[in-house]
Every structure is written in structure tokens, then in C-alpha cells.
Amino acid sequence: MKIMIVGSGGREHALAWKLAQSPTVDEIFVAPGNGGTAAIAENIAIPDSHVPALARFAKERGVDLAVVGPEVPLVLGLSNAMAKQGIPCFGPDAYAAQLEGSKSFAKLVMEQTGVPTARSGTFDDYESAKAYLDDHPVPVVIKADGLAAGKGVTVARTREEAEKALDMCMRKQSFGMAGERVVIEEALEGEEASFLALCDGETVVPLASSQDHKPIGEGDTGPNTGGMGAYSPAPILPESELEKVCDLVARPIVRAMAASGHPFKGVLYAGLMVKDGAYKVLEYNVRFGDPECQPLLARLDSDLAELMLACVEGRLDPSMIRWKPQSSCCVVMASRGYPGSYATGKVIEGIEKAEDLEGVTVFHAGTRLEAGRIVTSGGRVLGVTALGDDLKSAQTLAYQAVDRISFEGSYVRRDIGDKGLAR
Template sequence: MKILLIGAGGREHAMAWKMAQNPEVEKIYCAPGNGGTAKEGKCENIELYKNCELLKFAKENNISLTVVGPEAPLVEGIVDEFKKEGLRIFGPSKYAAGLEGSKAFSKDFMKKYNVKTAEYAVFTDAEGSLSYLKKCSYPIVIKADGLAAGKGVVICEDYAVAEETIKAFMVDDVFKGSGKKVVIEEYLEGVEASILSITDGKTILPFVSAKDHKQIFDDNKGPNTGGMGAIAPNPYCTKEVLESFDKDILKPTLKGIQEENMDFTGIIFFGLMITKKGVYLLEYNVRLGDPETQVVLYLMKSDLVDIINAALDKRLSDFDLQWYEGNACCVVAASKGYPASYKTGYEITGINDVADKVFCAGVKLKNDAYVTDGGRVLCTSARGKSLDEAIDKAYSDIKKVEFEGMYYRHDIGKVK
């Protein structure tokens, strides 16, 4: 079996590593991949980026299965294009990908199908949104409608911050069109949880829960990032929380997917907020989360390729999904200055010295050496019989890795 894996992040390195364990997989082409996938068994990086180039490659190289890592190609409709050509591809259609591609579309979907979520309003003009914000109670949440690489959500403590956010999103257009429409949402106080799941359109099969740590500094301070580390399972996802999630969020979501005739065979990621008033859905993603994937797949005992094929063949209801006992933790090492400006091109040492696993993100190979090539550079992932053991092992490993300006949080898994 030859697989084409689209993407270049830590998520894709973890997916490549997991899929390579399937004995039937002969080759995984990572487009474009990174310095980690370049060294992963059975993997080969290919410098392809555009949907049309990827389609041509899949046809000419007898690709058995294409797996899409990031959200942008899904929102652009890559699945529809591949299916038109009779190619096997894992991911939702362009219409279904709107659940992530447009915050307004997803909130309207939640409301229509009684998915438990925060109150909200949608605006397409700065003036209207500012006049609404003058009447709001604070804190309040402002979300860019379109894709913003995980940086399009701002919690505003007062009107001054809200005004500044609207100016950045709608007037200065910092997200190149993605913030021209905004969702203004009730602020929910609580603990976040990520539940990555797989669906074949008839069944949604949840994976083990996870907890991401978004903010750059210890004690959850500073600006949001793409994620500075994660743990799984999420200790706040109690039996009661998971029952509420199933009843108030998962089941009505599946009903909506079916009633809207969405062509959805892929990943559906539920971003939850666990509050004193109950469990609410913050957002949908239509792909695996990063860095949650680097802990969830590390705990997955079942074969990832087998699960994907079961979804594509509409057999998920019969799939016996197995997990390793215990916990997993990953700690992200970032470039100095991230999530603002940062420099790249520094040599990375110690990747081959870790006891568990390094998943590379902003890493490239230069003369067979690893060098930094992004803001979030890599993460160390570890499994343990307890959460404390997994945390200790991940931190023990990250101390073996070095590059100039390397920064990581010291409290992953230890704070809410």
C-alpha cells in the first residue's frame, strides 16, 4: 500500500509514524513533510503543495490512500477533487469542512441541531460589531470567521481590548480576509478538553480525551499559540462529562451531519469547555489537533490505517478501538520570540538521544543535520503508567534536545 500524506507539522509526523507501523504499508509520501518525516521509516518527502499537483501525483504513482493532515486543503475542497477522479481519500467534503472553515456556519449548525454551545452573534461590519460590544458584559470572546492558524480567537477582558481586536480583524485585516466576518460569543469559564473523533457519516467514534495548553507562558499566561503541549487522557473528562458530551454534543452533531447530507468521512474534533453549568462545545475542527495528536496517537493501540479504511468502507460501528493503559504527555519546544517574530536556521542536537519519541514540526534537514524552520519546532512525547510518570519522561527527554533560543513551558499537565 502506498499512502500520500498531506501536511508538514508535528501532527503529520505523528500520523506518518503511526501509519508506517501497518505491515501492508510499503511507502508514505509526505507532501511536503518535514525533517522528522524525512528520517521516519517507509517515508519520503515530496515538494508538492497545490491540490492540482497532489492530484496528479496520486494518479501517476498508484497511491492507494490519501490522508489530509491540515484544515486548509479540506476547506479548499481537495476531497471533492480527488473523489471526482475516483481516488481514495480520507477527509470531509468542502461543504462539511465548513464546520471548521467558517465559525458562523458552525455556530448556526450547532444552534439548528441543538448542540450545547455558548450564545453568539455574527457581524460583517466593524461599526455594527462595536455598537453590540458596547452593550455586552465582559469578558467576551471574539472569533475570526475563517481559518487563522489557531490564532483567530481573542478573550476580551474589557471594551478597549474588544475594540482593538475588531480593528485588527475587520479593519487592518490581519488574517487576510478570515476576520472580515466575526463571531462574538458569550465567555464560558471552565476547563477545556479536546475530543478527537473519527466518523464515516453513520457513526462517530471518539478517541481518548486530551488537554491542550495553548498559552505561551507558564500558568497559562501570555498570547495563545498553536499549542505548547498536551496530555491524554484529560483528567477533567469524568464519566459524567463524557456522558453529557455524548448526549448534548456528539449525538446532535451526528444527526446534523446526516440531515444536512454532508459527505463526511474523516476526523471530527470537538473542542469542549467543561463549566459549572455543564459541558459546552466551543468549536469543531475537521482534522486532528496539534499537539493533541502527538499524545492521542501515542496512546492508540489500534492500527491507524485500519481505522481509516474502516471509516472509508462505512464499517466504523463494528470497529473495536483499542488503547494502551496509562497516560501520555508531550512538551513543545518553540523558537525564541514565538508566537510573534522569531529566527530560524539553528542546528538542533539531541533528537536521537531521547528515550521515547520526538515529533518534528518546524524542522528541516540541511546537510543531514536537523535545523529549526518554524515557531513550534518539535515536541517530545512519552507514555507512562500514570500522568506524573508520562510528564516526567517527556520533560526528561526535552532536556536532551538543544537549539539556540529554545523555549518550552515547565507546567504541561500540571495546570488547568
């Protein structure tokens, strides 16, 4: 089978790494890929947002299954474009991808299906949004409706911050069309966890739990990033709760999509706020999280190609998903300055030495191959992922591996997994 993976991050390297282990997979293309995918697959120089070019390539090369990593191509209709070429796609169509691409759409579906979430209002004009603030005390959360690369959400602690965020979205148009509409919602308290499920349009099966670390600084301080590390399983979401959470936050959504004629095939990800054993949805993503994908795939014991085919062919069965009993921990090595500006082109040393440690896999994100050497090319550079008998051993091993890798201006959070250990 020929597989085409779309995307260029650590998630896509992990997908390529796991799919390459399947005996049914003969060839893997990654568009556009990175320095890590280049070593195990063929990188194709098509940007992940160039939907017609991606579908054309897949058709010309006889791709049997397309696997879409990031949200942008899904929201732009890559799954629809692949379907037109007769190519099955792991990832929802443009309609269902609005669950991530439009926060007001997600809120509406949650309301219609009774999924617990923060109270909110949706606004298309500045004056009525501002009037809503008059009736709702801070803290409030201001969200640009559309995709804003993780920058469109402000948790406003003061009225002034809330108005500034509204102004950025609706008057200054800092997020372009994505901020023309805003969702204002009640700020929830608790601890965040990631709930992911595989969906075949009808059947929904939970994946193991995981927890991301979004802020740049230790102790969850500083600005949000794409994610500085993740581990699995996450004790905040014990295995005994997964079916209940799936019934609460995933199955109603998948049923609603099927009823609208848009069966959801792929990964549905609910970002949860957990407090005193109660769950509320902060957001939906319509794909694997990055970095959650890396520790999850490190633990997955089943054939990923077989699972993905079962999803697109509507024959997913819970017995197909098996996990290694170990814990996994992924520590992101970033370029100093990220999520602001940072230097690139720095030579990375020590990846092989890190992978000499048993149980360690180094997933590339912002890297490229340059004259036979791996150099940095992005903010999040590597996802150093370790398997251990328990979370503590996985964490210790991941940091031992991190300490074998060097590049100028590297930055890591030293507390990935601490929240899980504290429970």
C-alpha cells in the same frame, strides 16, 4: 497500500509514524513533510494548500488513501478533489469543513442541532457589530469568521479591547476576507478540554480525551500558540463521560452533515469549555489537533490504517479502537520568540539520546534535514512524547527526554500535564 499524508507538522510526523507500523501499508508519501517524516516516508515538495497538484500527484502515483492533517486543504476542497480522482480521503469535504472554516456556519449548525455553546451574534458590517457591543457587557469574544491561523480570536476584557478587535477585523482587514464577517460571543469560564471522535459519515466513536496548552507561558500566560504540549487521558474528561459528550457535541453534527448530503469522514474535534461537569463547545476542528494527535497516537493500540480505511468505507465499529492503558505526555520544544519572530537553521542535537529512553518518541514539527543534520525551520520544533504508567511518570519521562535535546534558543513550558495532576 500506498498512503499520502498532507501537512508538515508534528501531527503529520505522528500520523506517518503510526501508519508506518501497519502491516498493510507499503509506501507513505508526505506532502510537504519535515525532517522527521523524511526518515520514515518520502517527502514530496508540494505545499499543503496546492489542491490540484496534490490530487494529481496522488492519482499519478496510485495512492490508495489520502490523509489530510491540517484544516486549510480541507477547507479548500482537497477531499472533493481526491474524490474526483477516485481516491478515498480521510477528512471531510469542503462543505463539512466549514465547521472549522466558518465560525458562523459552525454556530448555525450548533443552533439547529441543539449543541450547547456560547450565545452569539454574527455580523457583516461594523456598525451593527458595534451596536451589539452596546447591549452586551464585557468580557466578550470577538472572532474573525474564517481561518486566521489561530490569531483571529480575541477574548476582550474591556470595551476598548473589543472595539479594537472589531476594528482589526472589519476596518483594517488584518485577517483579509476571513475577518469580513465576525462572530461576537459571550465569554465562557471554565477549563478547556479536547474531545475528538472518529467518524465514518454515520457512526461516531470517541477517541481518548486529551488536553492542550495553548498559551506560550507557564500557568497559561501570554499569547496563544498552536499548542505547547498535550497529554492523554485528561482527567477533566473522564472515560465514563465520553459517550455522553459524543451524544451532546459530535453525533448531532455528523447527522446534520449526512442529512445535507455531506457525510463527515475523518476526525471531528470539539474544543470544549468544561465547568461544573457541564460542557459547551468553543469551536470545531475538522482534523486531529496538533499537538493532541501526538499523545493520542502514542497511546493508540489499534492499526491506524485499518481505522482510517473503515472511516472512509463507512464501516467503523467501536470495537476497532483500543488504547494502551498508560498515559502519554507531549512537550513541545519551540524556538525562542515564537509565536512572534524567531531564528531558524539551528542545529538540533540529542534526539537519538532522548529516544534511547524507553517509551519516548520525538516527533518533528519545524525541522528540516540539511547536509545530513537536523536543523530548526519553524516556531514549534519538536514534540517530545513519552508513555508512562500514569500521568506523573509520563510527564517526568518527557522532561528527561527534553533535557537530552538541545538547540540554540530552545524554549519549553515546564508545566505540561500539571493541570491533570492537580485533579
